[in-house]
Amino acid sequence: MKFRHRLLLPLLAALGAAAPAVVQAQDNWPSRPIEFLGGFPNGSGVDIYARRIAEPLSRALGVPVVVNNRVGAGGNIASAYAANARPDGYLMLFGTAGTHAINATLYRRLPFDPMRDVTHIAHLGDVPNVLITSMQHRPQYTDCAALVADAKARPGALNYASTGNGASTHLAGALFASRAGIDMLHIPFPGQGPAMASLLGGQTDLFFNQVGPSVGMIRQGAVRGLGVTTPQRLAALPDVPTIAEACNLPGFESTTWYGVFGPPGLPQPIQMRLNAEIRKIIEAPEFRDWLVNNQGIAPSTVRTPEEFRRVHEQDIARWGEVVRAAGAQVD
Numbered sequence: 297m298k299f300r301h302r303l304l305l306p307l308l309a310a311l312g313a314a315a316p317a318v319v320q321a322q323d324n325w326p327s328r329p330i331e332f333l334g335g336f337p338n339g340s341g342v343d344i345y346a347r348r349i350a351e352p353l354s355r356a357l358g359v360p361v362v363v364n365n366r367v368g369a370g371g372n373i374a375s376a377y378a379a380n381a382r383p384d385g386y387l388m389l390f391g392t393a394g395t396h397a398i399n400a401t402l403y404r405r406l407p408f409d410p411m412r413d414v415t416h417i418a419h420l421g422d423v424p425n426v427l428i429t430s431m432q433h434r435p436q437y438t439d440c441a442a443l444v445a446d447a448k449a450r451p452g453a454l455n456y457a458s459t460g461n462g463a464s465t466h467l468a469g470a471l472f473a474s475r476a477g478i479d480m481l482h483i484p485f486p487g488q489g490p491a492m493a494s495l496l497g498g499q500t501d502l503f504f505n506q507v508g509p510s511v512g513m514i515r516q517g518a519v520r521g522l523g524v525t526t527p528q529r530l531a532a533l534p535d536v537p538t539i540a541e542a543c544n545l546p547g548f549e550s551t552t553w554y555g556v557f558g559p560p561g562l563p564q565p566i567q568m569r570l571n572a573e574i575r576k577i578i579e580a581p582e583f584r585d586w587l588v589n590n591q592g593i594a595p596s597t598v599r600t601p602e603e604f605r606r607v608h609e610q611d612i613a614r615w616g617e618v619v620r621a622a623g624a625q626v627d
Contacts, residue, residue, distance in 0.1 A: 335371030507592030
């Protein structure tokens with residue numbers, strides 16, 4: 297027994313010395329730049345929001361907050377990287393309902409667990425889509441009724457672009473086709489830029505894009521907004537009706553969310569500090585105005601990490617039903 301005690305004493309001493317070091321690291325946080333990681337290309341809705349919030353967050357924390365994107369596999373590359381990162385507060389993941397709710401059912405295998413391999417930090421708002429067509433190449437679609445009538449007259453002739461299999465832009469289109477009783481071909485693209493280019497070039501007929509990247513194109517007259525996927529019209533696009541009213545599809549709704557995650561095991565003091573600072577930023581009048589009037593994003597009413605966790609858990613089940621109904625699957 298004495299021999300065992302002699303072996304244990306150095307180990308206990310080492311553990312005792314390590315504990316103050318961990319506490320001190322948390323007390324000194326942050327002391328160097330923080331990486332804000334996204335899983336989608338520059339110019340995507342995720343990227344636009346991440347860069348907008350990074351500057352005021354940097355000022356609040358007193359260190360640079362740098363936005364980087366690890367693009368690919370529907371956001372799974374960035375999500376897997378964050379899931380295996382050190383939980384020291386120097387890497388945050390800009391996640392979405394797509395990466396952490398839709399993908400849970402869409403992919404047969406994931407290199408991370410969307411629920412367990414995160415620390416919930418802050419819900420950033422609900423993100424709608426808008427149904428758009430090219431003003432140059434599809435001028436006949438003056439409203440949603442004209443589009444639906446054409447699709448019914450020519451089953452399978454129309455197609456729609458998306459930002460990838462299982463993305464909100466795909467599932468909104470699949471839900472629309474199902475509810476409207478029409479048959480359309482889904483054409484996935486690797487991101488918002490290529491999908492928009494296909495629409496503007498006339499290769500695709502329509503696109504359920506996120507509102508943020510679409511607002512400028514609609515205001516410039518390059519594309520026509522036929523309907524938004526929210527229950528009410530949006531301040532950012534006041535002249536665009538809802539899909540429910542424009543397409544005679546009562547109750548139609550398709551929105552997702554953005555959120556900030558940390559790696560699993562992030563210390564609670566860092567989690568709560570980040571939550572508090574992010575809440576201050578997104579609740580400030582100027583930032584809320586940008587969200588509502590420029591991005592069409594509904595400001596978040598989900599305040600705490602625990603509330604965010606519950607929304608996340610419910611959405612895995614909700615989107616799972618939509619994915620299965622759409623028959624979408626990615627290996």
